[in-house]
Amino acid sequence: MYEIVDRERSGGNRFGRYIVRFYTSCVGVKRLYLVSSFTSYIPGRFVMRRSGDICDAWTRLWEGYYPYFFVDSLFDVYEDDNPNKIEMNFLDRRIKASIADVGIERLKRSLEEGGLHPDYIEHVETDPVFLSRYIDKIVIRLRALKNEVRDVDVIAIDYEGGRRIYNMEKFFTDDYYDYFETYVNKDLARYIFTLDLGNKKVFYGYNGFEDTRYIEPRKIFGYPRKTWWIGTIYYLIFPDSFYNADPNNDPPNKISPEIIPRPRGFLGGDLKGVIEKIDHLKKLGIEAIYMTPIHLSPSYHRYDVSDYFSIDPYLGDENDLKRLIEKAHLEDIKIIIDLVPHHASPCIKEMIEILKEGKRSRFWRWFRFIINDLDELDEETRELFREFILKRCEEVPEKLREKKPFYETFLGTWRMINWNHDEEEVINFFRAYVRYWLSLGIDGLRIDVAHGIPDHSIENIFKELRTFGEDKILILEIMNDITNYELGINSVLAMNYDLYNMSLRFFINKEIDAYEYVKSLNKIYSKLPIYTANSLYNLLGSHDTPRIYTVINKDIRLLKIMYTLLFIIYGSPSIYYGDEIGMEGGGDPDNRRAMIWDEKLWNREIYEHIKRLIKLRKKFETLRIGFTRLYPIDRDTLVIKRFLDEESIIGVFTRENIRRRYLVIKPSQIKIKYPEKRFVIDLREGYRVLRHRSSRPRDVEVLL
Template sequence: MKVQTPDWVKHAVFYQIFPDRFAKADPPSGCYIPTATEFEPWTSPPTPQGYKGGNLWGVIEKLDYLQDLGITAIYLTPIFQSACNHRYHTHDYYQIDPILGGNEAFAALLDRAHAREIKVVIDGVFNHASRGFYFFNDILENGPHSPWLDWFRIEKWPLSAYDGDRPANYVSWVGNRALPQFNHDNPEVREYIMQVGEHWIRQGIDGWRLDVPFEVKTPGFWVEFRDRIKALNPEAYIVGEVWKDAAQWLDGRQFDAVMNYEFTGPTIAYVAGDRVIRELVEFHDYDPYPALNAEEYGQKILELLNLYPWEIQLAQLNLLDSHDTPRMVTLASEDLPSLKLAALLKMTFPGAPCIYYGDEVGLNGGHDPDCRKTFPEPSEWNRDLHKMYQDLIALRHHYPALRTGNYEILLAQDSLYAFLRTLTDAEDVIIAINAGEQPEQLTLDPLCPNPKTLELKYGDRTTAQSLTSQGTTISFELPPRSGCILANP
């Protein structure tokens, strides 16, 4: 069958927001947000259960900032009513959490983001709910007399929803009794989730990021979900959280893409090398170690690009870190050049780059909850890093080849990696990386029709000063731990 993914995703730059930690603002007059004297101080270290009080009105106030950065799409981690700061414990799939501003704030966010041509994708937690979810709560109250027993997988009685010294007696996600798992084989459950998906598409969201979709084993479930979502909006984006080979879900009948951790791991292993702090990632399901040289990295990239159809590759969600992982800069022993090189590779790779909030200003963090710190005040920003992100995003928007052009490796040797993105005979963009500790002279034969017109668009002026061409060959110098972009005017 012909594989088709949303066109807008191929040109998008995403920004992932953890709503409790990104921004907060007072609601407009007449709009109510529950306030608490026990919200944690905004600048104090985050805790597993404490709220900072971030809200969607705060996100709205930051839209100008995001637009100035070059962002064209937002991915929001869960926003439905819940009793936890990350909101993966859903209470009500039809209500935006009141602490975030409720349905009114979300409607305003959609309107104002769309007015800036910024798309909004939200998190769908459809594998499990919470102890506070109406149908499960009814079971806790009424036991075997509840009419909703078959919505979940009850094993025996009595249920123990809170006492860890006794068996829970119901199936929950990874054994966490706070997250009772749906019985997706039940047609009523299936229809409920389908209608939730449709409802928010009708409200104007631009897609769904699906949490742990590989846990849903019911045959045809995600096929139906796609069919019903695409019937309402063929350009809606459906992206799954699958950390490894996702070919079984990327067959053109289910997801448009996945969170591309298969890009994340090798990229960090190449640019950060032995700087990677292994104890920060050894329990995560991606591979930023052992260190890779350029040849090994190139082989990983070729394997990845051969894994899925090109139409899928152009819609993949490419990331360096997320709310589920340590921040990349911390993972790389706080080495900023590692982050900069990885950002360069991400912004020039096929697929949609996604920035985890705060990465662009140097926000660091280790294990959860440390990777979910609040967005820092401007006085604490790394301005050089912010400008780098702004420049790279602008170049991605400017050159179509960086979005949909072919990807060809030109050099992969020792610490040096270079590749060509080309869309037409008239547009060639070369990206080169020196991940080593010494300056290096590169000589490339990209077979460009006009190599003499290539100019430095990003990188050190040493590279611009050393750039020469002879026939179809170009030569230039790369300082240590640096990268560049060369392109036609």
């Protein structure tokens, strides 16, 4: 079950997110997890705490319908007595999930009854979604129930006593709320809102509606200077598949790169291969390399790490990494490596000691065991597991695969044992990891399965990383609904799988129209701090997705449209190795084929288009750090406007496969100052990118 306990409050009567308690009986169950859309439907973020026969977990949520259920250590699902349920997929089966109505029905009733609802006028100055420092600006946001507030001004006082009034733009309306935004060019000491309600104007201050006391923020989250990770251009490398420059460190029994589809196994790529191919990335225009795990591991993908403080010898050594960092930095390219704090290989040395000492080992509490001690294991399981360890965890014995692991795992595989992030020594272990690798000069970390790790653990990793400077970043892997995570506070950014999934639904599967697509993209933008939105790791492909060229059935026109959108929209575009030359591949592991280095086999049309997009993004700073507005034009067409000061970059995109299509847009539709009543856009390629400056309103420059 669940209960709404309260709402966050700022001042006396300004409300924020709902405080929600989820609870269920846990008699006879060792451990339960809360699973929902706000955990990407993976257990781990919220461990249920036991009090007698009841286990509960608390979280803070905005209004919404949230499917939820409870899962034990073996992924068995526990239903509660909530009568409101839906059927959904979980892992390999269909289950019944309960529905938590967090404020939605009350919100609907408020809309239906009309009038004014001051408790739905929201601004929380301690939340960077509503107040954030962004380079030379301070961004201020407020939201109110739809159509209840006509207009909003901010009266801002700087530290010298100067007073200015800023009008807030209503930049987005969803099913329930109007969203307002403005920015202040000077520093901000205190401020208050004036709300135009149509029949009167009222103040909205520290204590909320009709209060005249100014809001005085104690701390404003954000970044006062431009930094490389806002709007940068990433390139994702899967090291084993990229390039083999050193045959001396090749693994035995390599697989052939000629085998299609690619099987699991080593191809032999290494760090020297990345060093040797830096020139390819420089020529393309890449600004940051993100590499999947490089640590000692029994597998070719290395997500089952057996030593977090060494580099897999099949890839090279620490000196190779240092040389890679040095060469990359000489070319102004940053290096991000993959940290896997959710799970490890059972062949990690701490687990080996546990097998010797059992529960007496100091490391017993470092992992999540289902049994109480090793003596509970039957002899066959003991022997099979010993065989697994002796063979360096490279292959799970067939009979062992038929049994359930005696420890918590990532998605049920014996190869990956889950860390216990409730244990302080585990937190310290990963803080030590951060210190070790950051001291070598890397520029940041990507956190694997971040949606399955408690928030406090991610926060500790982030704090440790930031001791090396604000230019060091933490990228979270979040597979679903990034707006329900503490982005901007306990990390800066995440992989934007929400954009990826919505783009597939709009452009490829055509499950949604442009109105729904824009609404989804606006939801992300409006519910994240501006510096986070402009830093999101945007993708059309990764080591976890089928190749985009295969997904779109080699439709180059559509691929160019989607990549152009990726480079125009808020966030940081990324390229999965080989996607820039039109590589093909299905799901894992076929999406990890050997990189093609024979240029005669490259798709030059794709390659040259991506190079043009990179040059465009580097030329116009508005595309890197500008604000964003999105407008649906019709069911198939949308406009993305990026703007900064007097400049606007306008991207127009359609999924209609019509070669001779001209689109007529009124300037008022996209809110630009253009002296004519309309302008005509050539959309025969499916996209068009334009530049407009308010100082020269008649000129519209075609960029692409």
